[in-house]
Amino acid sequence: MNNHSFGFSIHATDGHARLGTLYTSNGIIDTPAFMPVGTSATVKAMTPESVESTGAQIILSNTYHLMLRPTAERIHALGGLHQFMNWHRPILTDSGGYQVMSLAKLRKISENGVIFQSHIDGSRHELTPERSINIQYLLGSDISMCFDECTPFPVDEYVARESMLLSMRWAKRSKEAFIQREGYGLFGIVQGGVYKSLREESCSKLLDIGFDGYAIGGLAVGEGQALMFKTLDVTNQFLSNDKPRYLMGVGKPPDIVGAVQRGVDMFDCVLPTRSGRNGQVFTPNGPMNLNNACHKDDSRPIDSECNCYTCAHYSRSYLNHLLKCKEILGAVLLTWHNLHFYQTLMKNLRKAIHEQTLTQFVEQFHLTYGVSEQNDTQA
Amino acid sequence: MNNHSFGFSIHATDGHARLGTLYTSNGIIDTPAFMPVGTSATVKAMTPESVESTGAQIILSNTYHLMLRPTAERIHALGGLHQFMNWHRPILTDSGGYQVMSLAKLRKISENGVIFQSHIDGSRHELTPERSINIQYLLGSDISMCFDECTPFPVDEYVARESMLLSMRWAKRSKEAFIQREGYGLFGIVQGGVYKSLREESCSKLLDIGFDGYAIGGLAVGEGQALMFKTLDVTNQFLSNDKPRYLMGVGKPPDIVGAVQRGVDMFDCVLPTRSGRNGQVFTPNGPMNLNNACHKDDSRPIDSECNCYTCAHYSRSYLNHLLKCKEILGAVLLTWHNLHFYQTLMKNLRKAIHEQTLTQFVEQFHLTYGVSEQNDTQA
Numbered sequence: 001m002n003n004h005s006f007g008f009s010i011h012a013t014d015g016h017a018r019l020g021t022l023y024t025s026n027g028i029i030d031t032p033a034f035m036p037v038g039t040s041a042t043v044k045a046m047t048p049e050s051v052e053s054t055g056a057q058i059i060l061s062n063t064y065h066l067m068l069r070p071t072a073e074r075i076h077a078l079g080g081l082h083q084f085m086n087w088h089r090p091i092l093t094d095s096g097g098y099q100v101m102s103l104a105k106l107r108k109i110s111e112n113g114v115i116f117q118s119h120i121d122g123s124r125h126e127l128t129p130e131r132s133i134n135i136q137y138l139l140g141s142d143i144s145m146c147f148d149e150c151t152p153f154p155v156d157e158y159v160a161r162e163s164m165l166l167s168m169r170w171a172k173r174s175k176e177a178f179i180q181r182e183g184y185g186l187f188g189i190v191q192g193g194v195y196k197s198l199r200e201e202s203c204s205k206l207l208d209i210g211f212d213g214y215a216i217g218g219l220a221v222g223e224g225q226a227l228m229f230k231t232l233d234v235t236n237q238f239l240s241n242d243k244p245r246y247l248m249g250v251g252k253p254p255d256i257v258g259a260v261q262r263g264v265d266m267f268d269c270v271l272p273t274r275s276g277r278n279g280q281v282f283t284p285n286g287p288m289n290l291n292n293a294c295h296k297d298d299s300r301p302i303d304s305e306c307n308c309y310t311c312a313h314y315s316r317s318y319l320n321h322l323l324k325c326k327e328i329l330g331a332v333l334l335t336w337h338n339l340h341f342y343q344t345l346m347k348n349l350r351k352a353i354h355e356q357t358l359t360q361f362v363e364q365f366h367l368t369y370g371v372s373e374q375n376d377t378q379a
Numbered sequence: 380m381n382n383h384s385f386g387f388s389i390h391a392t393d394g395h396a397r398l399g400t401l402y403t404s405n406g407i408i409d410t411p412a413f414m415p416v417g418t419s420a421t422v423k424a425m426t427p428e429s430v431e432s433t434g435a436q437i438i439l440s441n442t443y444h445l446m447l448r449p450t451a452e453r454i455h456a457l458g459g460l461h462q463f464m465n466w467h468r469p470i471l472t473d474s475g476g477y478q479v480m481s482l483a484k485l486r487k488i489s490e491n492g493v494i495f496q497s498h499i500d501g502s503r504h505e506l507t508p509e510r511s512i513n514i515q516y517l518l519g520s521d522i523s524m525c526f527d528e529c530t531p532f533p534v535d536e537y538v539a540r541e542s543m544l545l546s547m548r549w550a551k552r553s554k555e556a557f558i559q560r561e562g563y564g565l566f567g568i569v570q571g572g573v574y575k576s577l578r579e580e581s582c583s584k585l586l587d588i589g590f591d592g593y594a595i596g597g598l599a600v601g602e603g604q605a606l607m608f609k610t611l612d613v614t615n616q617f618l619s620n621d622k623p624r625y626l627m628g629v630g631k632p633p634d635i636v637g638a639v640q641r642g643v644d645m646f647d648c649v650l651p652t653r654s655g656r657n658g659q660v661f662t663p664n665g666p667m668n669l670n671n672a673c674h675k676d677d678s679r680p681i682d683s684e685c686n687c688y689t690c691a692h693y694s695r696s697y698l699n700h701l702l703k704c705k706e707i708l709g710a711v712l713l714t715w716h717n718l719h720f721y722q723t724l725m726k727n728l729r730k731a732i733h734e735q736t737l738t739q740f741v742e743q744f745h746l747t748y749g750v751s752e753q754n755d756t757q758a
Contacts, residue, residue, distance in 0.1 A: 070696070084694070325448060
């Protein structure tokens with residue numbers, strides 16, 4: 001298998017956890033992998049080179065935002081999303097389904113798709129499975145996602161099943177609309193809420209259609225870590241072992257660690273970037289809020305063991321000062337550190353799987369990190 | 380003369396223009412030089428490395444802002460401003476005089492100094508010549524500026540003279556308060572409004588006191604380019620030829636070009652950084668507003684001849700998109716280009732002086748750039 005053919009290889013396992021490589025048209029991705037979020041064709045506050053310096057091999061970008069601004073057609077005419085934003089490694093795009101539900105106004109859902117008003121200017125748009133896949137084609141996404149309806153939480157089993165079945169019909173239409181090209185992949189999205197039988201039914205329908213990878217959708221929407229892990233356990237057992245598994249919108253470091261233990265290969269979340277802009281940073285000892293006055297005179301870096309650009313050059317005192325002054329460099333430096341922290345966590349998880357020491361690694365992680373729950377993780 | 384002894388050498392002249400080197404404790408500066416403004420211990424939207432990549436050899440930082448936040452004492456305790464902000468080349472600090480007049484509230488000026496309220500939290504502070512020089516010492520500035528009163532414009536000759544004489548008495552106290560150290564310098568500031576006799580009197584008094592360089596203050600406050608140039612002509616004839624001359628708060632590219640022709644060696648201005656954050660960029664053909672819709676589909680860089688990071692990687696279309704989305708990267712990339720443009724202009728001016736072709740260079744500059752006047756240049 002060369003770098004230009006889409007595919008997935010598993011090199012080692014430790015329990016349910018897998019060490020793998022994902023091959024795409026624009027390069028490889030070591031898994032388990034974390035994808036920084038670049039919503040509007042930029043990972044907020046970062047240059048592509050600084051994103052790459054953290055170890056990121058793939059980013060996620062948002063179909064909903066890009067279709068509204070600057071439009072998929074414009075990006076296509078300018079050479080595609082990689083060229084447009086100067087990121088020459090793989091890009092995964094979501095389908096727009098989640099953002100239509102969470103951001104757009106005056107939504108009208110039908111069998112055909114969703115008609116909605118832009119949250120930016122109120123203009124009217126439509127997303128269907130065919131249109132979502134077309135947009136992702138125009139963007140040049142290495143990995144496209146099926147258009148789905150994000151099932152709300154909490155929801156009763158009947159509603160969860162109707163929603164899941166609609167997403168499955170849309171998954172079939174997404175697959176039919178997807179133009180097969182060497183090195184490009186399409187992922188299905190498992191729905192079914194927290195109901196085991198629905199997750200099983202959803203997996204079965206997706207496997208019948210056949211995808212290059214399978215995302216677990218509808219989690220990290222407020223159900224809590226315990227229920228998320230339980231749903232992961234039941235879902236992953238119904239998925240094929242030889243395709244990548246992607247847990248959408250997750251999450252906090254302890255969520256990622258637990259999900260890797262349960263066999264998840266890919267993650268995305270706005271937490272490291274959004275938190276960074278707000279002054280929260282991640283450390284091996286848990287999150288730290290640099291807005292706090294206790295950092296004003298602290299000459300230490302965020303983490304003396306960290307070898308990111310920020311920790312190499314700047315004190316907590318300086319970072320606190322930048323936050324107080326609302327200086328752009330504060331957002332840049334904290335985002336940089338946080339993305340580096342996340343990529344280092346993934347590297348350490350991969351190393352532990354390779355060395356068959358994941359259990360010890362996770363024990364040690366929890367001893368130092370604690371199991372902090374103070375932040376919501378959903379994008 | 381080595382790099383650690385403060386001083387100034389002139390290597391070539393072309394008309395009144397001078398090609399020189401300024402030697403300071405933290406390195407040399409090729410003159411004529413442009414100093415990017417790093418008000419709150421950061422050149423807004425830039426890392427120090429990206430500032431350096433544009434060719435900048437010295438930055439300016441603001442005493443007024445730093446004394447209020449995070450305080451000079453805190454920066455001193457953390458190793459000084461160079462260490463604090465990770466900029467290891469020379470730093471010039473202003474004296475706070477201008478910002479006290481333009482930003483602070485409830486000012487009370489006396490012979491002793493200025494009592495004022497912080498524009499941030501209303502707290503009460505005092506700046507005197509002694510306190511301003513002390514703050515600049517605590518910051519570790521390579522070049523300190525005398526504390527002065529910025530004479531308003533327009534103003535009659537009597538008021539201008541009283542203001543100038545106060546600044547001259549403060550200049551004497553500033554000199555007495557300045558702790559002489561190898562490699563560190565103190566500049567006097569010529570005042571006197573647009574009145575030739577007052578400028579002459581101010582120069583005479585400053586030369587009697589004796590400084591390492593002389594700034595021309597009180598210009599770029601609304602008097603217009605013609606009157607600014609005229610005042611420069613009369614002021615520079617009264618200054619010693621062997622010390623650097625610094626035109627404070629200037630300016631637009633045509634202002635800088637004309638001032639270099641008149642013998643000015645140093646400049647600072649927020650224009651390239653502030654304009655960049657707002658979407659205005661500088662090109663050899665004049666300023667361009669990237670917010671305009673005409674750039675939406677333009678795949679060209681800002682300037683195809685420019686070799687800055689931004690022009691190497693990004694289209695006008697992408698930059699327009701970032702501005703529309705208010706993305707931080709937009710501010711970063713446009714600031715980066717603008718600082719590069721300013722440093723390239725200074726490099727070309729130095730080359731022209733070296734080659735004795737300044738007249739032709741300036742003619743060519745105006746042919747392509749025009750003499751645009753659409754922006755105010757004062758910080």
